[in-house]
Amino acid sequence: MSTDVWWKKAVVYQIYPRSFQDSTNDGVGDLAGIVQRLDYLKWLGIDAIWLSPIYPSPMQDFGYDITDYTGVDPRFGSLQDFDQLIARSHALGIRVILDVVPNHTSSEHPWFLSSRQSQTNPKRNWYVWRDPKADGGPPNNWRSVTGGSAWSLDELSGQYYLHSFLPCGPDLNWRSADVRAAVASALHFWLGRGVDGLRIDMVDFLAKDARFRDEADASYTFATAQRHLNQPEVAQTIEEICQVVEAYPDRVAIGEINPGSNVARTVSYYGKESRLQPFNFGLLGLPFEAAALKAYIQAYEAALPAEAWPNYTLGNHDTPRLASRLGQPGSRLAALLLLTLRGTPYLYYGDELGLENVVIPSDQIQDAWEARQPGKGRDPCRTPMPWHSESGAGFTQGEAWLPVGAQNRQRSVECQQQDEASMLMLYHRLIALRKRSPALLSGSLQLLNAPSEVLMYERALGDSQAITIANFSKASQKVVLPDKARGWQSIFSTQARELSKSGDSFELLPHEGILLS
Numbered sequence: 001m002s003t004d005v006w007w008k009k010a011v012v013y014q015i016y017p018r019s020f021q022d023s024t025n026d027g028v029g030d031l032a033g034i035v036q037r038l039d040y041l042k043w044l045g046i047d048a049i050w051l052s053p054i055y056p057s058p059m060q061d062f063g064y065d066i067t068d069y070t071g072v073d074p075r076f077g078s079l080q081d082f083d084q085l086i087a088r089s090h091a092l093g094i095r096v097i098l099d100v101v102p103n104h105t106s107s108e109h110p111w112f113l114s115s116r117q118s119q120t121n122p123k124r125n126w127y128v129w130r131d132p133k134a135d136g137g138p139p140n141n142w143r144s145v146t147g148g149s150a151w152s153l154d155e156l157s158g159q160y161y162l163h164s165f166l167p168c169g170p171d172l173n174w175r176s177a178d179v180r181a182a183v184a185s186a187l188h189f190w191l192g193r194g195v196d197g198l199r200i201d202m203v204d205f206l207a208k209d210a211r212f213r214d215e216a217d218a219s220y221t222f223a224t225a226q227r228h229l230n231q232p233e234v235a236q237t238i239e240e241i242c243q244v245v246e247a248y249p250d251r252v253a254i255g256e257i258n259p260g261s262n263v264a265r266t267v268s269y270y271g272k273e274s275r276l277q278p279f280n281f282g283l284l285g286l287p288f289e290a291a292a293l294k295a296y297i298q299a300y301e302a303a304l305p306a307e308a309w310p311n312y313t314l315g316n317h318d319t320p321r322l323a324s325r326l327g328q329p330g331s332r333l334a335a336l337l338l339l340t341l342r343g344t345p346y347l348y349y350g351d352e353l354g355l356e357n358v359v360i361p362s363d364q365i366q367d368a369w370e371a372r373q374p375g376k377g378r379d380p381c382r383t384p385m386p387w388h389s390e391s392g393a394g395f396t397q398g399e400a401w402l403p404v405g406a407q408n409r410q411r412s413v414e415c416q417q418q419d420e421a422s423m424l425m426l427y428h429r430l431i432a433l434r435k436r437s438p439a440l441l442s443g444s445l446q447l448l449n450a451p452s453e454v455l456m457y458e459r460a461l462g463d464s465q466a467i468t469i470a471n472f473s474k475a476s477q478k479v480v481l482p483d484k485a486r487g488w489q490s491i492f493s494t495q496a497r498e499l500s501k502s503g504d505s506f507e508l509l510p511h512e513g514i515l516l517s
């Protein structure tokens with residue numbers, strides 16, 4: 001695979017469409033709203049946007065429960081709005097990646113409505129149906145990701161259907177050739193319309209044990225499951241999806257792996273010739289400490305297949321906000337790592353502002369997961385983007401579907417663009433430095449010796465060199481540069497302070513990171 005494909009050098013920005021920009025003042029973001037904000041993304045230095053699902057949906061899982069794979073939900077706009085979004089993005093040099101959800105549909109999808117009609121319905125086999133156990137209970141001990149059994153009894157036809165996530169999302173049967181063909185045709189629809197890539201939801205769930213055997217250990221987690229996901233047959237499915245994607249030049253497929261911080265499991269999903277990009281969620285779950293991160297980076301780099309291209313991500317719509325996990329100083333260091341490690345960085349909207357989780361009053365809770373497992377709801381990290389600090393935050397003039405949050409409103413784009421020391425300006429500068437540095441875009445990575453609470457690595461390509469030094473400690477740290485660290489010209493600090501080029505050592509402030517490039 002060429003080293004020069006666009007997505008290897010791209011900074012990818014995830015947009016949760018409900019929360020980015022509302023152009024109709026119904027309180028929900030939409031495609032025309034995203035178009036209005038493309039100039040901001042261009043200014044930030046974003047190369048590609050990944051849109052969480054925009055398809056028609058009853059929104060019980062906010063678009064991950066699809067009723068039509070080839071439409072746009074009217075709340076988000078129309079196919080014309082979508083075409084407009086593609087055209088305007090491409091005109092600015094921004095690519096568009098769509099989220100696809102092949103593991104399950106909405107229980108209101110016409111396919112499922114047919115399937116549940118009777119055990120002899122022609123679409124019966126499109127979903128996963130099993131008889132109850134002798135005692136009337138679910139067919140096996142598989143659990144849903146959102147808690148409880150992964151099976152629900154359908155009174156209408158007397159069998160259980162499988163739902164690996166919420167009961168409103170019955171799993172498609174990927175052993176059916178008709179299902180494979182129907183989903184492939186939907187992918188062709190979007191790729192033919194100019195979409196530059198696909199993010200594939202729950203790719204590791206696309207094959208289940210053919211005999212539906214119990215998980216041997218009933219207290220299994222999704223990292224240890226042997227039967228319900230992660231089956232060898234998934235490779236064939238990935239291969240088929242990649243073939244569809246590759247029928248179009250210059251496209252990318254990215255897969256969501258559960259849990260993607262397990263190095264061995266993550267890299268096993270690269271697919272033939274490393275064409276599928278499995279998300280690397282290592283930075284989401286690890287303790288934010290030099291030793292743990294160093295060990296992880298080392299293990300990940302060492303495990304990557306020869307052709308494979310790495311990636312890193314700090315946040316998404318399923319995870320507590322970065323700044324709530326790490327605090328503001330920690331988030332600044334995390335930004336430095338995300339934008340200087342080797343691989344494609346995935347940035348979640350609003351993390352560039354240091355947005356924090358918003359406490360959602362109980363009568364405003366939206367996420368169905370919260371009702372199943374209190375505390376697991378994902379609303380706090382999905383709140384509207386604050387564009388300015390006045391009422392509505394520039395997101396809507398209506399009533400926003402989730403509260404913006406008083407503190408997050410003070411972190412608006414408008415405020416931060418006027419503050420050289422802001423989180424937003426940190427991202428803006430780091431992205432610009434990254435784009436100018438061949439070493440950061442495509443160079444090798446080598447971890448360097450440093451004090452125990454400091455992570456230091458070198459990126460190099462030909463004459464181009466960059467050194468990242470990150471101090472994770474609450475105390476200042478003196479770091480001596482190795483002899484080889486000589487090929488840099490400029491110094492950048494995550495704490496927006498001037499450092500001069502002198503000697504071979506640096507005194508880093510608590511939680512300070514510096515980039516020499």
Ligand code: NOJ
Nearest residue numbers: 061064101165201202318
């Ligand atoms: C993973 C997605 O990221 C999440 O938001 C969604 O609810 C589930 N898959 C089900 O599709």
